[in-house]
Amino acid sequence: MDGRKSLQPVGDEGPITEAYVGWLRDHVRQLLLLDAQFGGNEASGQAVRLLRSAVRRIGVDSCPQPLWRDLMRVVGELAEVAGWLLYDADQQDASRRLSLEALHYLRLAGDRELELLTLQNLSMQAEYLGRSGEALQICEAVLDGPLPGRVRGLFLGRRAHALAKRGQHSEAARTLVEARAVVEDDGPTWAYWVDERQFAWFEGMLGMERGDFDQAAEVFAGALASTPAHRVRGAFSRSVYLLDCLVRAGDLREAERLVPDVAARVGEVGSRRTVALLRGAVRDAGFDGGGYLAELVRETGP
Incomplete structure (x- = not known):
């Protein structure tokens, strides 16, 4: 981030404005760019500090009702990004807390798309921590409802990985075939990375598990x-x-x-x-x- 410019919030005190919400949204984008280039170790600290500042403002400053959902959405997205960055930084307890916090704000905003991204993060983390049963339960709950093809494919891929970690290799392989078959070009903007490289990761991990x-x-x-x-x-x-x-x-x-x-x-x-x-x-x-x-x-x- 550009040091002096980016550290100056828009309207640091007083009623929350559309400019402040836009400022937060810009910082979320910058954090994602930092992650893609340099990983989560340093960016996670920036994300957490920014989130705590935003949460403080929610508690003490007024927000016009028409802006409330937008504010909840961007704070929820910031919490989701912070949770992901902490996962990459291997601070797993803190990552889980912020992912759960993200769900709170995203549900207040009524943002089902980013809620699904946060749930996939929690499933991914559960797999990483050896809690394959929890990962599988998250996937099953999400897959039980209507989903865009790209998101359904992602959660089927997560389900396949969780099954493989439980030693259910034949079912895992069938699930991964199904995941690839349902992926289409539809889906939320966050799902751009659900591509062949992501499915190669699932395939590689299934191979390692067996x-x-x-x-x-x-x-x-x-x-x-x-x-x-x-x-x-x-x-x-x-x-x-x-x-x-x-x-x-x-x-x-x-x-x-x-x-x-x-x-x-x-x-x-x-x-x-x-x-x-x-x-x-x-x-x-x-x-x-x-x-x-x-x-x-x-x-x-x-």
Whole structure:
């Protein structure tokens, strides 16, 4: 963000105005750009501070009734983004709290589209934390109602991953086929990233869960090759998943070829969640015997 300009809120005191709501919306967009480039470690702190400032204003300043829903929507979106950034920064308890807070504001706004995004975040986090039963229940509840094709495909993909983590591999594979079949070009604006790279991630994770690391590595390699240059965090994440698969498959020669690119990203992208996965791959591969990748990982801290 542009330091001095962006830190000056529009109408810091007094009645909440349309200009203030627009100012918050602009900052949400900037936070998402920072996330795509640099990850959630630093941006999460900015998002939380901005959210707390907005929540304070909701409590003490008046808001014209015609503007109320817009205010609830943008604050709910800010809480959703902050929750996602904290997830990427591996601050999972705080992430969950803010996702639940996002649901509160989005329901006040009547914004079902962003409510669905927040529910997918909660399902994703539950999968990450090993709570596959909770992830599955969220997906089933959402899939029980009408959904745009792209959103239905996303929640079916999440359902497939949760099933795979529970060892239900055949049903997971069938669900992923169904997910790809229902995806269409319709859907909310936030769902632009529900594309073939996202479904490749689901496919790769299903392969990892059933122990087919060679197949998973092939899928992640294809997704990495198609990642746009400006999606730096996404490229870093896919590189690490690929490295992890290659290590688990015992293909250390191919894994070592990835090391220079991964090492270059360690200092550029701040994502504790991805670095946690990288630490495991480095340890399993034995790179930490004085290798510079292991040294870079150690420098990222706990």
